[in-house]
Amino acid sequence: xxxxxxxxxxxxxxxxxxxxxxxxxxxxxxxxxxxxxxxxxxxxxxxxxxxxxxxxxxxxxxxxxxxxxxxxxxxxxxxxxxxxxxxxxxxxxxxxxxxxxxxxxxxxxxxxxxxxxxxxxxxxxxxxxxxxxxxxxxxxxxxxxxxxxxxxxxxxxxxxxxxxxxxxxxxxxxxxxxxxxxxxxxxxxxxxxxxxxxxxxxxxxxxxxxxxxxxxxxxxxxxxxxxxxxxxxxxxxxxxxxxxxxxxxxxxxxxxxxxxxxxxxxxxxxxxxxxxxxxxxxxxxxxxxxxxxxxxxxxxxxxxxxxxxxxxxxxxxxxxxxxxxxxxxxxxxxxxxxxxxxxxxxxxxxxxxxxxxxxxxxxxxxxxxxxxxxxxxxxxxxxxxxxxxxxxxxxxxxxxxxxxxxxxxxxxxxxxxxxxxxxxxxxxxxxxxxxxxxxxxxxxxxxxxxxxxxxxxxxxxxxxxxxxxxxxxxxxxxxxxxxxxxxxxxxxxxxxxxxxxxxxxxxxxxxxxxxxxxxxxxxxxxxxxxxxxxxxxxxxxxxxxxxxxxxxxxxxxxxxxxxxxxxxxxxxxxxxxxxxxxxxxxxxxxxxxxxxxxxxxxxxxxxxxxxxxxxxxxxxxxxxxxxxxxxxxxxxxxxxxxxxxxxxxxxxxxxxxxxxxxxxxxxxxxxxxxxxxxxxxxxxxxxxxxxxxxxxxxxxxxxxxxxxxxxxxxxxxxxxxxxxxxxxxxxxxxxxxxxxxxxxxxxxxxxxxxxxxxxxxxxxxxxxxxxxxxxxxxxxxxxxxxxxxxxxxxxxxxxxxxxxxxxxxxxxxxxxxxxxxxxxxxxxxxxxxxxxxxxxxxxxxxxxxxxxxxxxxxxxxxxxxxxxxxxxxxxxxxxxxxxxxxxxxxxxxxxxxxxxxxxxxx
Numbered sequence: 001x002x003x004x005x006x007x008x009x010x011x012x013x014x015x016x017x018x019x020x021x022x023x024x025x026x027x028x029x030x031x032x033x034x035x036x037x038x039x040x041x042x043x044x045x046x047x048x049x050x051x052x053x054x055x056x057x058x059x060x061x062x063x064x065x066x067x068x069x070x071x072x073x074x075x076x077x078x079x080x081x082x083x084x085x086x087x088x089x090x091x092x093x094x095x096x097x098x099x100x101x102x103x104x105x106x107x108x109x110x111x112x113x114x115x116x117x118x119x120x121x122x123x124x125x126x127x128x129x130x131x132x133x134x135x136x137x138x139x140x141x142x143x144x145x146x147x148x149x150x151x152x153x154x155x156x157x158x159x160x161x162x163x164x165x166x167x168x169x170x171x172x173x174x175x176x177x178x179x180x181x182x183x184x185x186x187x188x189x190x191x192x193x194x195x196x197x198x199x200x201x202x203x204x205x206x207x208x209x210x211x212x213x214x215x216x217x218x219x220x221x222x223x224x225x226x227x228x229x230x231x232x233x234x235x236x237x238x239x240x241x242x243x244x245x246x247x248x249x250x251x252x253x254x255x256x257x258x259x260x261x262x263x264x265x266x267x268x269x270x271x272x273x274x275x276x277x278x279x280x281x282x283x284x285x286x287x288x289x290x291x292x293x294x295x296x297x298x299x300x301x302x303x304x305x306x307x308x309x310x311x312x313x314x315x316x317x318x319x320x321x322x323x324x325x326x327x328x329x330x331x332x333x334x335x336x337x338x339x340x341x342x343x344x345x346x347x348x349x350x351x352x353x354x355x356x357x358x359x360x361x362x363x364x365x366x367x368x369x370x371x372x373x374x375x376x377x378x379x380x381x382x383x384x385x386x387x388x389x390x391x392x393x394x395x396x397x398x399x400x401x402x403x404x405x406x407x408x409x410x411x412x413x414x415x416x417x418x419x420x421x422x423x424x425x426x427x428x429x430x431x432x433x434x435x436x437x438x439x440x441x442x443x444x445x446x447x448x449x450x451x452x453x454x455x456x457x458x459x460x461x462x463x464x465x466x467x468x469x470x471x472x473x474x475x476x477x478x479x480x481x482x483x484x485x486x487x488x489x490x491x492x493x494x495x496x497x498x499x500x501x502x503x504x505x506x507x508x509x510x511x512x513x514x515x516x517x518x519x520x521x522x523x524x525x526x527x528x529x530x531x532x533x534x535x536x537x538x539x540x541x542x543x544x545x546x547x548x549x550x551x552x553x554x555x556x557x558x559x560x561x562x563x564x565x566x567x568x569x570x571x572x573x574x575x576x577x578x579x580x581x582x583x584x585x586x587x588x589x590x591x592x593x594x595x596x597x598x599x600x601x602x603x604x605x606x607x608x609x610x611x612x613x614x615x616x617x618x619x620x621x622x623x624x625x626x627x628x629x630x631x632x633x634x635x636x637x638x639x640x641x642x643x644x645x646x647x648x649x650x651x652x653x654x655x656x657x658x659x660x661x662x663x664x665x666x667x668x669x670x671x672x673x674x675x676x677x678x679x680x681x682x683x684x685x686x687x688x689x690x691x692x693x694x695x696x697x698x699x700x701x702x703x704x705x706x707x708x709x710x711x712x713x714x715x716x717x718x719x720x721x722x723x724x725x726x727x728x729x730x731x732x733x734x735x736x737x738x739x740x741x742x743x744x745x746x747x748x749x750x751x752x753x754x755x756x757x758x759x760x761x762x763x764x765x766x767x768x769x770x771x772x773x774x775x776x777x778x779x780x781x782x783x784x785x786x787x788x789x790x791x792x793x794x795x796x797x798x799x800x801x802x803x804x805x806x807x808x809x810x811x812x813x814x815x816x817x818x819x820x821x822x823x824x825x826x827x828x829x830x831x832x833x834x835x836x837x838x839x840x841x842x843x844x845x846x847x848x849x850x851x852x853x854x855x856x857x858x859x860x861x862x863x864x865x866x867x868x869x870x871x872x873x874x875x876x877x878x879x880x881x882x883x884x885x886x887x888x889x890x891x892x893x894x895x896x897x898x899x900x901x902x903x904x905x906x
Contacts, residue, residue: 002226007342008675012493024042024131026191028041028042030045031045032788048540057542063510074403074408077404078407078411081408082408082411088376089412089415091376091797092377093416094371094416094419095416096412096413096415096417096419097371097419097423098365098369099365099366099368099369099416099420099467100417100420100460100463100464100467101419101420102362103459103463104424104463105431105454108450108452109431110356111456111459115263115455115869117260117341118258118261118341119167119255119449120253120255121195121259121340122193122851123301125339125341126302127193127299127302127341128299128302128337128338128339128340128412129141129297129300129337129338129339129342129343129344130141130147130299130336130337132319132333132335132336133334133336135407142294142296143294143298143299143335144291144296145271145289145293145296145321146212147335148162148163148186148298149289150318151298154311154318155303155317156303156306157302157303157310157311159300160188160191160192160297160300161298161299162185162186162192162294162298162300163185163186163271164183164189164271164297165183165271165297165558166181166182166183166258166265167184167274167277168703169181169182169241169242169277170181170239170241170550170553170761171240173241174227177759177761178761179759179761180267181263181266182265182269183258183265183269183274183508184268184270184271185270185271187203187206187207187208187270188203189202189203189268190202192299193299193301195253197252197253198226198254199232199234199235199251199514200218200235200250200251202249202250202252203216203218203249203270207270208270209272209273210673211272212272212273212274213268214270214273215246216246216247216248216270217247217268217269218249218251218252218269219248219266219267220252220257220265220267221251221265222264222266223267224251227885234248234253235249236249240592241269244273244276244277246269248287249429252379259297259299259340259344260297261344268474271288274288287506291326299340300337311337316335318335341824346419348568358780358783358784361517361521361784364514364517364518364791365514365791365831366467367510368511368518368794368795369467369794370467370470371511372511372794372797373412373476374470375508375511377388378475402477409471410465410468412468412471413465413467413468413471414468416464417460417464420463420464425452428452431450432450433853434779441586469659481609488804497767508799508838508842509769509838509841509842511794511795511799512841512842512846512879513845513846513849515788515792515795515842515846516843516845516850516879517849517850517853518788518791519791519792519875519878520847520875521784521788522789523874523875524854524868525780525781526781528781529774529781529863532711532774535710535711536708537588537706537710539632539634540633540771541766542740543579543735543737543740544631544734544736544765545732545733545736545744545765546731546732546734546763546765546766547731547733547734547760547763547764548655548729548731548732548734549729549755550729550759551565551728551730551755553729553758554755554758556758562726564754564755565730567754568751569582571750571753572747572750573627575750577737577742578735579631579735579737580734581733581735582624582630582631582732583625583628583730584622584628584731585623585722585731586622586731588632588707589707589708589769589770589773590708590731595619596620597621598618598675598676598677598694599674600616600663600672600674606843615717617659617674619655619715619717620708621718621720622717622719622720623719623721623726624643624720624721625721625722625723626642626643626644626645626721626722626723627641628642629642630717630735631733631734631735633735635701635702635703636700636701636702637657637702638669639670639698639699639700639701640652640699640700641654641700641702642699642719644723645721646724649724651697651699652696652697652698652724653674653694653696653697653699653719653720653721654698654701655698655700655701655702655716656703656704656705656715657704658714658717659716662716669698670699670700671696671698673696673697673698674696674698674718675693675694676694677693677721677899689862702719704717734747740765741765748763777884792878795882796880796886799883799886800887800890828891832888832891834887835884835885835886835887836880836883836884836887838883839879839883842879846873847875
C-alpha cells in the first residue's frame with residue numbers, strides 16, 4: 001500500500017481532496033442542524049476535523065514513504081544549489097575525480113597482479129605449483145625435466161602434472177621473421193590446465209614424448225589474430241621457428257595467456273622439440289634429462305577428493321626418496337606444493353609490494369583532496385549562513401539541516417566518482433600503452449588484464465561513499481552550528497564560530513603535511529633515479545650497438561659457423577663509421593649468464609691457503625672475442641687482453657678486479673692458474689658427466705663493470721677467449737664513431753650479404769637495451785611527481801580557502817583595528833604571517849611522517865639513506881612560495897577593508 005502511494009499522486013490527491021471535503025460537509029451539516037450560523041458551523045467542522053491541510057499531510061505520510069520523498073526533495077534542492085554555483089561544483093568534482101581516479105588506477109593495477117585469477121584456466125582452485133627449498137632455506141620456483149618425470153607417477157593424489165618453460169626464438173609466420181616467445185610444454189599441458197581451443201586441437205598426451213618428434217605448434221589467440229587475421233583455415237599450415245618448420249594444429253582460447261602473469265608465449269610447442277628450436281643447448285652439452293638443470297615450471301591438478309596438504313605430504317615423501325637416490329644434486333632440497341594462484345602472485349610479489357606503497361601514497365592524496373574539499377565547503381557554509389539561519393528560523397531542525405547537507409555532499413561525491421571512473425579508464429588505457437612499450441624493449445613480457453571487474457567497480461563505489469561521508473562529517477556539523485538569530489542580524493560579518501584554532505586550520509595544516517609527504521617522496525624518487533642514471537657502468541653504452549646472432553639455428557657445422565661470424569666481424573669492422581666490433585656470449589647488463597665453480601692453485605703453504613689446499617672460487621663467466629674490451633670500453637688494468645689465442649693451446653682467462661682482489665689480495669694474479677670443475681655447484685658440467693678439470697692461466701685483469709644489474713654488488717667475473725671456447729650463439733657488439741644508430745645500416749648490409757637467414761630484428765642500441773632497466777623507476781618517479789604537484793596545488797587552494805574564510809570572519813576586527821590607528825601594512829603582515837606559521841607547522845608534521853615512511857621503503861631507493869637535507873629544504877622552499885602565493889589575495893582583501901563599511905551596521 002505504501003509503495004502504491006508513490007505512483008499517480010495527482011489522482012490520489014484528487015481523491016483525498018474529495019474525501020476530506022465530504023467529511024467536512026458531514027460535520028458542517030451536523031453543526032447547522034444544531035442551530036449554528038454558517039460561519040460558526042464551518043469553523044467548528046474544521047476544528048473537529050483537525051485542520052484540513054494537517055489532515056491531508058497525515059494521510060499522505062501514511063499512504064507513501066515519507067523518507068523517500070524527503071530524500072528526493074533533498075536531492076533536487078542539492079542539485080539546484082550545485083547548479084547555482086558552477087565554479088565551486090566544477091572545482092569540487094575535479095578534486096574528487098583526481099583523488100578517486102588516481103586511487104582506482106593504482107588499485108586496478110594491483111588487482112591485475114595480485115587478485116585476478118589466471119585467465120582461461122578452469123577450476124584454478126584445483127591447480128597447484130611445485131617449488132623447493134634448498135639447504136639454505138632459499139625458495140626456488142623452477143625445477144628440471146628429471147623432477148617432472150620423478151613426480152609424474154603420483155597419480156594417487158595428482159590427476160595430471162605438466163612442465164612448462166619459455167624461450168625466445170625467431171618466428172616466421174610467412175610475413176617476415178620477428179622475435180617471439182615460444183612456450184615449451186609437455187603433452188598434457190592444456191588438458192591439465194583446463195584450457196579450451198578456439199580452433200583446431202591441442203597436443204595429445206602421447207605427442208612430444210620422443211626427442212625431436214612431433215613438430216607441431218599451438219598459437220596464442222592474440223598471435224593468431226595479429227599474423228593470420230583470425231582465419232580458421234590456418235589449421236594445417238606451417239610456421240618457422242628458428243628455421244625449423246612446424247605444423248599448426250590449434251589455437252588457444254582468447255583469454256588464455258599462459259600459466260604466469262608475465263612472458264606470455266606467442267605459441268606453444270612440445271617440450272622435447274627444444275633441441276630443434278635451440279640447437280645451441282645441445283651443442284653446449286645441455287641434456288634435457290640431466291638433473292640440476294632447473295628452468296621449468298611444474299604445475300599439477302589435484303585428483304578429485306584430494307587436498308593440498310595430502311598431496312604436499314606425498315610430494316615431500318617422494319622428494320626425500322629422490323634426495324637419497326641423487327645426493328649430488330638434491331642434497332638438502334625439499335620440494336613442496338602451493339596453490340597455483342598463490343604461486344603466481346608470489347612471482348609478482350615485488351611488483352605488488354611496490355604497488356601497495358604507491359597505493360598508500362595515492363590514498364594520502366585522496367585524503368588531501370577530501371580535506372581541501374572540506375575547507376571549501378566550510379568556507380561556502382560561512383557564505384550560506386544567512387540561508388541556514390533563515391531555514392532554522394522557519395522551524396527546520398538541525399537534524400533536518402544536517403541531512404540536507406549530507407545529501408549535498410553525497411551528491412557531490414557521486415559526481416566526483418563518475419568523473420573518476422572516466423578519468424581512470426583513460427589513465428588505464430595509457431598504462432596499457434606504456435606496458436606495450438616496455439614489452440618492446442624488454443626480454444620479460446608483462447601481460448596484465450586491465451579490464452575493470454566487479455572488484456574495481458566496488459572499489460570506486462566504496463571510495464565515493466567514503467569520500468562523501470568524510471567530507472560530510474567534517475563539514476556538515478560545523479555548518480549547522482550557526483546561531484540563527486545572529487546570522488539574521490547582519491549579512492556582512494557573523495561571529496567566528498569556527499574558532500581561531502578551528503577545523504579549518506587543522507585541515508589546512510593536515511593538507512600541507514600531506515603535501516610535504518608527497519613532495520618529499522617525489523623528490524626522493526627523482527633523486528634515486530638520478531643516482532641510478534649516474535651509476536658508473538664501467539663502459540660507455542652511447543656508441544654501442546648490440547645484435548644477437550643465433551648462428552646455430554642455420555644448421556651448419558661449428559667450423560662453418562665460426563667462419564660466418566669471422567666474416568661478419570671483418571665486414572663490419574671495415575665499414576665506414578665503425579670503430580670496432582666484437583663477439584660476446586653475454587652482452588653487458590643482460591639476463592643471461594651462469595656461474596662456474598672451481599679451485600685456485602696455491603703455490604705456497606700459507607695461512608690463507610687452508611693448509612696448502614686449493615681455495616674454492618665461483619664466478620660468472622663470459623666468452624668474448626679479442627676486440628671485446630676495446631669495443632665495449634672496459635680497460636685492461638693489468639696484464640694483457642685476448643689476442644689470437646691458439647684453439648688447442650694453453651687455456652687462458654681474464655678476471656675482473658673484484659675476483660683478483662678477493663682471491664689474490666695484494667698480489668698480481670697474472671700468471672696464476674685456476675681449475676674449473678663445474679658450471680653448477682656440486683654438479684658436473686652439462687650432460688651429466690663430470691669432465692676432467694679445466695686448467696686456465698690468467699693473462700690479464702679487466703676493470704670492474706656492471707654485468708647483470710645496475711645496483712648489483714661487486715661481482716666476481718671471468719672471461720674466456722672465443723678462439724678457445726666456442727659457445728655457438730653470440731652477441732655482436734659494435735662501437736660506432738658517432739651515434740650508435742649511425743652504424744645500423746652497415747650492420748644490416750653485412751648480414752644481408754653474408755648471412756641473410758639470420759634474424760636482425762633485435763638489432764638495437766645499448767641505450768635502448770638499458771631503457772627497460774630505467775623504465776619503471778622513471779614512470780614511478782613521474783607518477784609520484786605528478787601526484788605531488790597536484791597535492792601541492794590542493795594544499796595551496798586549501799590554505800587560500802582557510803585564509804579567505806578567516807579574513808571574511810575578521811572583517812570587523814580589522815575594521816576596528818584600523819579605526820583605532822593600525823595601518824594596512826600591519827593587516828597584510830598579520831595575514832601573511834598566519835599563512836607562513838600554518839605552513840611551518842604542516843612542514844614539520846609532514847617531515848616527521850616522511851622520515852618514518854622512508855625507513856620503510858629505503859630498500860627501493862637507490863643511494864638514498866633517509867630524508868636528505870637537500871630534499872627537505874627544497875620541499876620547504878616550494879611550500880613557502882606556494883603559501884605566500886595562496887596568502888596574497890586574502891591578505892590584500894583584509895588590507896583593503898573599509899572601516900566605515902564594515903562597522904556601518906553595528
